[in-house]
Structures are given as C-alpha cells and as structure tokens.
Amino acid sequence: MDKKKVLLITYYWPPAGGPGVQRWLKFVKYLPDFNVRPIVYAPENPSYPLLDESLLDEVSKDLTIIKQPIKEPYKLASLFAKQSSKTISKGVIPEEKKQRFIEKLLLFIRGNFFIPDARKAWVKPSVNFLSDYIVKENIDTIITTGPPHSLHLIGVQLQAKLGVKWIADFRDPWTTIGYHKQLKLTKASRAKHKDLEKQVLNTADQLIVTSFTTKAEFQKLTSKPIEVITNGYDTESVTVDGLDTKFTLSHIGSLLSKRNPELLWKILGELVAENASFSKDFQLNFIGFISDSVLESIKKHHLSKYVYNVGYVSHKEALVFQRRTQLLLLIEIDSEDTKCIIPGKLFEYMVSGRPIVAMGPKGSDVAQIISDTNTGHYFNYQDYDSLKSTILEHYKAFQNKTLQVHPIGLQKYSRKQLTEALSKLL
Numbered sequence: 001m002d003k004k005k006v007l008l009i010t011y012y013w014p015p016a017g018g019p020g021v022q023r024w025l026k027f028v029k030y031l032p033d034f035n036v037r038p039i040v041y042a043p044e045n046p047s048y049p050l051l052d053e054s055l056l057d058e059v060s061k062d063l064t065i066i067k068q069p070i071k072e073p074y075k076l077a078s079l080f081a082k083q084s085s086k087t088i089s090k091g092v093i094p095e096e097k098k099q100r101f102i103e104k105l106l107l108f109i110r111g112n113f114f115i116p117d118a119r120k121a122w123v124k125p126s127v128n129f130l131s132d133y134i135v136k137e138n139i140d141t142i143i144t145t146g147p148p149h150s151l152h153l154i155g156v157q158l159q160a161k162l163g164v165k166w167i168a169d170f171r172d173p174w175t176t177i178g179y180h181k182q183l184k185l186t187k188a189s190r191a192k193h194k195d196l197e198k199q200v201l202n203t204a205d206q207l208i209v210t211s212f213t214t215k216a217e218f219q220k221l222t223s224k225p226i227e228v229i230t231n232g233y234d235t236e237s238v239t240v241d242g243l244d245t246k247f248t249l250s251h252i253g254s255l256l257s258k259r260n261p262e263l264l265w266k267i268l269g270e271l272v273a274e275n276a277s278f279s280k281d282f283q284l285n286f287i288g289f290i291s292d293s294v295l296e297s298i299k300k301h302h303l304s305k306y307v308y309n310v311g312y313v314s315h316k317e318a319l320v321f322q323r324r325t326q327l328l329l330l331i332e333i334d335s336e337d338t339k340c341i342i343p344g345k346l347f348e349y350m351v352s353g354r355p356i357v358a359m360g361p362k363g364s365d366v367a368q369i370i371s372d373t374n375t376g377h378y379f380n381y382q383d384y385d386s387l388k389s390t391i392l393e394h395y396k397a398f399q400n401k402t403l404q405v406h407p408i409g410l411q412k413y414s415r416k417q418l419t420e421a422l423s424k425l426l
Contacts, residue, residue: 003037007142008132009126009151011119013042014059017052019253019344023171023210023231024145025058026415027422034423036334038063039139041130043070043122054314059180068129071121073114101385112189116174116196117148127157127349134162141426145169152200159203167425168204171231173214176337197221206425211365213340229421231344232413233351238316240323247278247398249357250285250325252318254343261359263381269301269386271395278395284308286364287313287321322352327391332360334381339364350375355394355405359387374418375407 008028012020028038044067059065114120129405134142142164144155152168159166174197175190185193201207201222208227209215215226249268284303287310296305297371322328328349334336342365349356352368356376362368365377379387397403411417 003032003035003204004141004426005037005137005139006031007039007041007130007137007139009041009130009142009154011043011046011122011146011148011151012048013040013065014055015051015053016046016048017050019057019231020147020171021052021055022315022344023056024169026232026234027419028063029058029060029234030416030419031423033416034061034420036232036423039137040065041126042067045069045072045226047072050312051078052314054316055239055247055281057058063078066133068125070119073118073121100346112184112186114152115192117150119148120150121148122168123153123157126154126176127161130158131161134158139164141165141167143167143169145171145319146174148174149174149196149200150424152204153196156200156203159205159276160232165205166203167206167208168200170209170214172299173217173337174200174341176340178219208422210371210420211342213365217340221402227421229418230342231347232414232415232417232418233347233410236316236319238323240320242324244283244326245326246283246326247281247395248283248285248325249287249327249329250287250321250349251290251331252287252331252349253343254289255286255291255294256289257291258333259383260294260297261331262297263384264329264331264359265297265303267384267391268306269303270388271391272303272306275358277399281395281398283308284311285321285325287318319348319352322348322354325354325392326403328354328356328376329353330356330358330360330366331375332358332364332366334359335360336361346370350407350410350413353405355403357387357390357394371411373407373413375405375410 008024010024014021014025028040031038040063044064058068060411068096110118118314137373142155142158143168144151146152155166155168159163175193202224204224206225206227207218208229209218210230212228215228218226222224284306285308289312290309298307330343332341340359346366346369350373356370358366358370358378359376359381362380370376370378377390394403
C-alpha cells in the first residue's frame with residue numbers, strides 16, 4: 001500500500017534552534033510509521049535567530065525537503081540597527097519604558113507594515129511554486145504551521161486554487177499571544193489581524209492547537225473542527241553522570257523581562273539569608289537567554305553570586321542540564337493571555353525524572369498537566385507561603401538524598417503517540 005503524501009509548509013526547520021522547530025521535526029520523524037509520507041517545504045535562506053546544528057542529525061535521509069528563497073526584512077533592518085533588530089527577531093521585546101527610539105520605530109514598522117508578520121513576502125512566491133509542485137506530485141493534503149502565521153495565508157490560497165485538504169496547526173495563538181499587544185498596532189492594523197485570523201480559522205478544513213484553552217478561544221470564532229495535539233517528549237539517548245552535587249534550580253530556555261518571578265527571587269533571597277546550609281548548597285542555573293531586567297531583580301535580592309549563567313546551548317546539551325539538576329523551574333507570565341501557553345520543554349521536564357517547580361496564572365493548562373502527571377508543583381504569583389515551604393521541603397529531601405518524582409500517565413505525551421493522533425486526521 002502506497003504511503004499517503006502530505007506536504008508540510010513550515011518556516012522553522014533544522015538548523016533552526018529553539019522550541020518552534022521541535023514539534024514538526026518529531027511529527028515528520030514518526031509519520032512514516034503510520035503510512036504517511038511527509039514532504040517538507042521550508043525557506044532556502046531564512047534568518048533564524050537561533051541555530052542548533054545538532055538537530056540536522058534527526059532529519060531522515062529519505063525525507064523529501066523542498067526549499068524556496070525568502071525575503072527577510074530583519075536582514076534589511078539590521079543594516080540600521082543590528083542589535084535591536086536581532087533582539088526583536090528573537091521575540092525579545094524590551095519593556096516600554098526602556099525602549100529606545102529605534103526599537104519603538106522597528107516595533108511600529110513590524111506591527112503595522114508587516115501583517116500578519118515579517119515573513120508575509122514569502123506567501124506569493126510560495127503559492128506560485130507549490131501550485132505546480134502539488135499537482136505534479138499528486139498531493140491532496142497540506143499542513144501549515146504557525147507562527148509565523150503568514151504561512152497560513154499560503155494555505156488559504158492553495159486551498160482556493162487547487163481544492164486541496166488544508167490543516168492549519170497553531171503552535172501559539174494569533175491575536176491573543178502576549179507580545180501582540182506590544183507591537184504598537186494602529187486600530188486598522190488590529191482589525192486586519194483579526195480579519196486574517198477569522199479567515200484562516202473559517203477556511204481551513206481542520207484546525208490543530210496545542211492547548212485546550214486555545215481550542216475554547218477558537219471555538220468562539222469558528223465552527224470548523226479543532227483537535228488538541230499538545231507538544232510532547234521523545235526518547236532521547238542522553239548520558240548523565242549523576243545529579244548535581246549542589247542544590248540546583250535550573251531554568252531551561254529564554255527568561256524574558258515579562259516573565260520575571262520577583263516572588264521566587266524574594267523567597268530564595270530569604271532562604272539564603274536565613275539558612276546557612278541552604279546558602280552553601282544553593283545554585284541557580286540559567287540555560288538560555290536571560291534578560292538584563294531579570295538579572296537586575298536577582299541582584300536586588302542578593303542572589304547574583306549563586307547564578308550560573310550558561311546561555312544558549314544545543315538541544316542535547318539542554319537535556320543533560322535537565323537531567324542533572326535537582327529542581328526544574330518553569331516560569332510563565334502572570335496573565336490571562338498565557339493560560340493557554342504550554343511550553344514544549346514542559347514535556348521534556350516531565351520525563352527528566354526531576355521535580356518541577358512552576359509559576360504562572362491561575363487556571364492554566366500547565367497547572368492541570370503537572371497535577372495530572374504528578375511531576376511537580378504549580379504556584380500562582382501570590383502563593384508566597386506554599387512556594388517557600390515547598391522549596392524548603394525539596395531542599396530537605398536533597399539533604400537526605402531522597403529528592404525524586406513519581407510521574408504517572410506520561411505515555412500519552414510521547415511524540416510517537418501524538419503522531420498517531422495526527423495521522424488519524426490525515
């Protein structure tokens with residue numbers, strides 16, 4: 001029986017680093033096991049803010065990958081303001097009061113002249129190229145994944161032109177994602193974003209989202225079928241030579257100014273001052289980008305000397321840090337808009353064998369998953385007493401060499417099982 005051909009249209013693909021690439025890299029890896037032959041369409045000359053060459057090793061030699069050039073406005077912007085354009089392209093938006101004029105200008109241009117995003121120029125040439133390719137290869141199903149959400153506009157046009165089945169995958173929401181409010185949008189620009197979002201949601205044959213909160217949000221805008229397929233974990237062969245000898249709390253990934261858990265730094269500062277043995281054993285690890293404002297908060301609470309700031313590392317190196325640490329930190333912005341955000345790293349955290357200490361808004365999807373899987377503790381930004389006592393309990397368990405976790409029900413989040421759910425939609 002011939003495998004069903006499915007065309008994936010994506011911006012992020014190895015050697016792109018960061019969480020955006022992982023989801024479809026893993027789906028593509030396992031789809032052939034479910035009688036689906038994926039074909040990947042990606043940009044030829046992208047401007048990726050992060051690179052991870054090690055991910056190229058996970059791409060099958062049998063996979064068909066087609067590429068076309070893309071015009072990247074961030075490259076032009078970098079001629080005028082190299083550091084600012086590089087920072088904004090990573091999604092790192094400075095606090096309003098700290099924004100320089102050039103940053104305000106770049107955000108205004110990005111928000112109002114590049115709708116829905118800075119990759120919009122890739123839509124027309126991609127539709128022209130793929131129209132012929134889809135007919136030639138007899139492909140009847142396409143998938144677009146965003147952000148960047150401009151890729152969904154490729155799906156709109158290909159579906160209208162060729163009548164192909166189109167599945168739109170939303171790794172993040174569109175108009176309700178946190179940074180959307182920081183783009184200095186005019187009233188007309190906000191309306192255009194909303195119109196494009198509604199067009200995509202009401203035109204695609206099938207929608208996929210990564211959280212139940214996003215599903216509920218989209219159900220108010222469309223009657224199209226919506227499936228929740230979360231991110232997940234893969235079986236990774238990583239060698240770890242024992243746990244850290246220090247009482248390490250490690251945050252993997254970017255920690256931006258909006259996600260600055262002042263309450264946590266306050267509590268850790270108190271524990272260091274109150275407990276001599278805690279002060280001797282404690283270490284705070286940051287693996288990934290950390291904003292200056294977060295470092296300033298840490299300094300304010302007299303924690304700077306306990307910080308080990310590693311910076312960005314490859315995915316495999318990040319897994320080693322995850323599995324060596326005593327506690328894993330997961331921090332989300334305290335906002336209604338972030339209840340739907342389930343970071344991809346959560347699932348890797350869950351299978352690392354290390355307890356999770358998470359902070360975020362009340363009623364989030366993350367809180368429910370951590371509770372259901374018994375993989376750690378979730379706190380709101382007002383939970384001073386319970387957060388402090390939990391860290392102390394974990395520290396006592398560390399001293400007694402009994403700090404561990406007993407997860408349940410993780411199998412449904414395996415990348416292979418999630419891919420099986422995807423294959424049923426295809």
